Amino acid sequence: MIRFDQVSKRYPEGREALSRVNFDIPAGDMVFLTGKSGAGKSTLLKLIIVMERASQGQVFVQGTNLNRLARRNIPAIRRDIGVVFQNHQLLFDRTVFENVALPLTIAGYQPREVGRRVRAALAKVGLGDKEKQLPIALSGGEQQRVGIARAVVNKPSLLLADEPTGNLDPGLSAEIMNLFEQFNQVGVTVLIASHDLALINRMNRRQLLLHEGRLLEDRPPATLVATDLRGGL
Amino acid sequence: MAMAGKRPPRRPNLQAATRVVNKADGAGGASTSKRSLGDQWRAYLANHRRVARESLQGLFKVWLASAMTWLVIGIAMALPTMLYLILSNASTLSGDWDGKPRISIYLQESVSEADGRGFAQQLLADELVVAVDYVSPSAALAEFTQRSGFGDVLRSLDRNPLPAVITIEPGVSQTGQLKPLVARLEAEAMIASVSFDLAWMERLFAILDLAERFxxxxxGFLALGVLLVIGNTIRLAIENRRAEIEVVKLVGGTDSFVRRPFLYLGFWYGLGGALMAWVLVGASLVFLSAPIEMLLASYQGDFLVIGLSGGESLLLLLLGSGLGILGAALAVGRHLRQIEPS
Structure with missing residues (x-):
């Protein structure tokens, strides 16, 4: 589903955000991307949705080499990837319904179909009764769930999340993670960038640990359990 | 925890989940191809209708600012439209002239009416002359009194100041061919002066042609101005909706999808401006037509100021909306590429 092959990313100002990162995430997997802030997590996600291009190496998403992707083909790639942003990226002058409907409108769905899918997605994240409200009237956790509904409404095969629990209390964070697990259970590949180690460790999933742009560790779930039993990280 | 009660029931979750699985099975292929082309086309049209409606509603939401923009565009379009109307009215006036030249011969005062008429008949023998018309001094005076309204002044004179006139309608209309005839006439002893009004008409048409080019x-200049006004307004609109453009691009909006609302915005600005111009021109005509008609009536009887025809009005609206779309397209092409999500 996602393959990084010796990927480096150097920003114009000279900072190297990623250096020679290698990994492969098969379809249907659920993976956490961890590391301190500034370790390169956001850059890695940006490369997957072609907000940035790799300076060196190859990025493949669903078999497509993103380095060779023409600018006009970027929208098609993004439509099949649901993204949950740390700052939500909601439109505050549009209702919850309109926010969630945006990807469907872009993809050219009939209004009837849009209504059906948006309500299903909002029900899924527990906001069925808020569709007519403006995002500003919602709490941080609710806004985040609007963002999740928008990310999954087009039924993408890949779901990315950048610090989805960043500003939430532990209880809300667990709820959000639970939602991601449910999507993963039905076949969606999920990649979540987070530095909330306590939460991640409880999830017992594969972890990619980034440190100063390098992939320090690629830990499968079982190893993680063993590490936990030893009581260290 | 406020959220606990809001968790959705389990069953709908599973249904939603099943749908996602179905989608995931087909992943990698083109998921959109499952919808028929007809459906996509209808959705595309629905999006156009929605964007057109929303952009117009947006303009009315800030109606004062929109009205100002419409007025600016309206004034810029009304000015050349008014000039065009003045020209087309002037052409109508000059169009009353049948396009054939006339040569007027003013006879010496000493020439009697009988000699004058005889001379006129002689002129008919010339192959270049098709028709002649002799107007005696008294007939000329009567006509002048009726046309000019200077009857009282003329009556106060002790004698008729007007000479006898012979009007010649030549068989050819080129100035060059008529010059020898004019020269021959000028040599005649009976003739005081020869007035050849073709040159005057040629000058009038040259002036009209010049005015038309002007x-x-x-x-053209004002159209450029309208383009810039709309372009700049659209640029501001793009700047105001930068966040929205970024989000739309992030969730896979194509360039044409992002561009669409701004093109419609330009269309509404142009169309509204053209409507405003139409109203301004109409109001000016109402304001001006009565005095103009009165003025012209004193010269030559009935004259009606002609306004914009249905076709010309439609053309004005088309031109306005076309300029709007073009101005928006220029602004969008320049600024939209610079806005990328970061």
Missing amino acids: VTALG
Whole structure:
């Protein structure tokens, strides 16, 4: 589903955000991307949705080499990837319904179909009764769930999340993670960038640990359990 | 925890989940191809209708600012339209002239009416002359009194100041061919002067042609102005909706999808401006037509100021909306590429 092959990313100002990162995430997997802030997590996600291009190496998403992707083909790639942003990226002058409907409108769905899918997605994240409200009237956790509904409404095969629990209390964070697990259970590949180690460790999933742009560790779930039993990280 | 009660029931979750699985099975292929082309086309049209409606509603939401923009565009378009109308009215006036030249011969005062008429008949023998018309001094005076309204002044004179006139309608219309005839006439002893009004008409048409070019050039400049006004307004709209553009691009909006609302915005600005111009021109005509008609009536009887025809009005609206779309397209093409999500 996602393959990084010796990927480096150097920003114009000279900072190297990623250096020679290698990994492969098969379809249907659920993976956490961890590391301190500034370790390169956001850059890695940006490369997957072609907000940035790799300076060196190859990025493949669903078999497509993103380095060779023409600018006009970027929208098609993004439509099949649901993204949950740390700052939500909601439109505050549009209702919850309109926010969630945006990807469907872009993809050219009939209004009837849009209504059906948006309500299903909002029900899924527990906001069925808020569709007519403006995002500003919602709490941080609710806004985040609007963002999740928008990310999954087009039924993408890949779901990315950048610090989805960043500003939430532990209880809300667990709820959000639970939602991601449910999507993963039905076949969606999920990649979540987070530095909330306590939460991640409880999830017992594969972890990619980034440190100063390098992939320090690629830990499968079982190893993680063993590490936990030893009581260290 | 406030959220606990809001968790959705389990069953709908599973249904939603099943749908996602179905989608995931087909992943990698083109998921959109499952919808028929007809459906996509209808959705595309629905999006156009929605965007057109929303952009117009958006303009009315800030109606004062929109009205100002419409007025600016309206004034810029009304000016050349007014000049165009003045020209077309002037052409109508000059169009009353049948396009054939006339040569007027003013006879010496000493020439009697009988000699004058005889001379006129002689002129008919010339192959270049098709028709002649002799107007005696008294007939000329009567006509002048009726046409000019200077009857009282003329009556106060002790004698008729007007000479006898012979009007010649030549068989050819080129100035060059008529010059020998004019020269021959000028040599005649009976004739005081020869007035050849073709040159005057040629000058009038040259002036009208010049004015037409002037109006075209002015129209071009003002069209450029309208383009810039709309372009700049759209640029501001793009700047105001930067966040929205970024989000739309992030969730896979194509360039044409992002561009669409702004093109419609330009269309509404242009169309509204053209409507405003139409109203301004109409109001000016109402304001001006009565005095103009009165003025012209004193010269030559009935004259009606002609306004914009249905076709010309439609053309004005098309031109306005076309300029709007073009101005928006220029602004969008320049600024939209610079806005990328970061």
